[in-house]
Amino acid sequence: MTVEEKRGIMGREEGPGDNFPVGMRVLAVDDDPICLKVLETLLIRCQYNVTTTNQAIKALNMLRENKDKFDLVISDVHMPDMDGFKLLELVGLEMDLPVIMLSANGETKAVMKGITHGACDYLLKPVRIEELKNIWQHVVRRRKFDRKERRSLDNGEDCEKLQAANSEGTQATDANGPVNDNGKVNRKRKEQNDEDEDDYEEDTHESEDPSSQKKPRVVWSVELHRKFVAAVNQLGVEKAVPKRILDIMNVDKLTRENVASHLQKYRLYLKRLSAVASQHANMAAALGGRDTSYLHMGSFNGFTNFHGLTPFQPSGVSNRTNPKLPGLPGLAPGMVQIGQTRHSTNIPMNDLSKFQHIAVPVNQHENLFQGIPTSLELDHLQQKQKGINELNNHLQGVFSGASNSNLICATNKSLLLQGHHQQTQLREIGNQPPVAIRSTGVDRLEMGSVVSAHLPDLSKCSETWQNTPSLNVYGVNSLSTGVPYNDDSMISSNMGTSLASTVAQLHGNPLNMSSKNLLVTTQDSLIRRDMQCQTSSLGGTTLLMSSGIADPKFLSFKSSGNVEQKSNDPKQQQNALGPNMAFSSSCNSTLSNQTLLNNVAETQRLKNRIYNKKMDTIMINQPSLDTAFITQYAKTDKSHCDNRLTFCEDNMFGSSKMQGDFVSNNCNFDDLMNSTIKPERDDIGFVVDGELGSDLFSLSTCL
């Protein structure tokens, strides 16, 4: 790492001052030493103040140490210790700095991914100096709009409403949603605040250095963000306004402007998710989903994925007793909608603010699916999934750097767990938008959704873990929610095996175990037993969830690293699903767990014949030593009809999203829903391995 200060030390006071862009402080991150050196020299030639590092982690540390130390970040996409997109999202979220992506890969989809993740620009290697000469515009643009945003928000809540209206209107329209929305919002704000233009201009004239007007950056820590999300949930995403949020949050030294700008980002994020989800929905439709409810799933999915920083909404969630299932944004409505019109509970899709985050380390999601019989339409499913995967690939922008869990239910009455092919996608760092495919039988919910979180770089993860103990990364887990019906035993044994192997895998990574929460849900007793055996060996927390358990007694949260397992009667015939969860989180994320459990319990009670299975898995990587952490939110919703479910051709699946912040391994969370034929009982076993409810931010504090 070198610090080039050819132009002398440019203090913060100068910023975009008289000399701008001379002396603009750039942080360049690239693991390739040649590219880095060339880039550094080019930037110096442009008269910028350059700092370089070849490690994303170091870059993050530098940025965190002092937010105002840099004006702009340029980062390579392909880096070994952390995905460039993750870095991008984290920087954008935490520090609100413009980030430019750099890559030798100029394919449209890669560029799209960069932009949807929030990159200001995407440059192709080899970088030319002409391009670098213009990068300062991103800094100015961002500053200008930020300031305007704050001012306009100051002026009233109209903007919020406007924004909300904007959001609603543009929600789920296209993958470019966020970009467009942002533009629209900004434009509207401009229109609305024409009268403020003069004031703004005057301000800038008065102080020649706009940067001096910059308010000290607020660090949106996990805690803070959680409060924020809780407040937003309480108010309702669409209705939330900064002032009220601020009041609810009741945090010292947090200004309304901070909340306002954070809210805007949050909304964009949600929109992005829903846009992706809707695309998935379309895809699902193309695949034969008859239900239009997946659209809701889409929006639901959108919520579950929040830029890595909001693990959960504990307060908001736990307070909910109504059909709104906290943490299961999409699930509730989705479930309701899954081909079912008779859901009385109508959870507004907008109520996505609840997330359940369960951090799930996943080692080998592949194993989860191995045993699953995919005799029937395996190929069919695979094809579908491929299609979906491709769609996912295209919709990567939705998820911030994390992996998404794609739930794909596409089976015609067969039990299919297709997580395998998903795994290939895992490699992609990036988001795989959750695919919500709903199909519906009349009153049947096809569910046997298997959520497999795929860890794109499971192997990497392992290696990484072993090699870099400081970096705690884990992929999301795979949730396999096979609903074994006819093939109960087979499936369960398979699942058990896979679970076992998964657990074993986890176990094999002691580095991460301490902070790992393992959520294992299994419907089947067999699986459960296996899981129990396995999970007990885990040092982390494990959450066992079995469907079919109606009472929330299984909800037990421990904030120490105990492993608690509860097994419920596998023969539950109840319609409601009661997850059997034993969850202990070393990261005191009891709230999230509670929320999850509450949600599950609630959902269960809501329907008698409809099972809602929600799997919220949030993976949070708790870096034991490192600053990297991944938050992945995975939610899988499965709702299915009563025992005699006939799985329709299309399976509905919830989407689990993995929000990973920094993960050396990008873990994609694949949720696959299996539908089973002739379900005897609504056994749904799903296994979620991973970190549960770790408070991402609390993790970050460990950094």
Place this chain on the structure above:
Amino acid sequence: MDYSDLRRQAAYMKKSLFDQGYLDEQFYQLEDLQDDVSPNFVEEVVTLFFKDSSRLLSNIEQALEKNSPDFQKLDSLTHQLKGSTSSIGALKVKNECTLLREYCNKENLDGCFRTFQKVKREHAILRQKLEAYFQLLRQIGPAEGASRPVI
């Protein structure tokens, strides 16, 4: 010393490298960046490149020799190599890398092997040529060696 002769030689060498497609426009950019403050910039970068790319090449070789090669890893390594080669303007090597990546994506091990050999060969040839070139430049002397003044 007959600098003009040497300079002419160097110029000729450089031109032929470009004409034969060993180098591309990016190399000019590197030369542009060379100035009084970093008079040996190009040579430094090129040296760095050969050091780093040798490491990458041996990693790729190892990956290819495995019983069941990990194509993803291969792809990632090749991607890195491609990034470096494009940064210094090593055109031929870069093109071979692109081909190698395609074979990786298709998981065509044979194709990968063959292309990799080409990558290695081009890499070695370029190294030879550039070493000769820089040697010549050093003979000419730093003052003469700087190709273009700082604008």
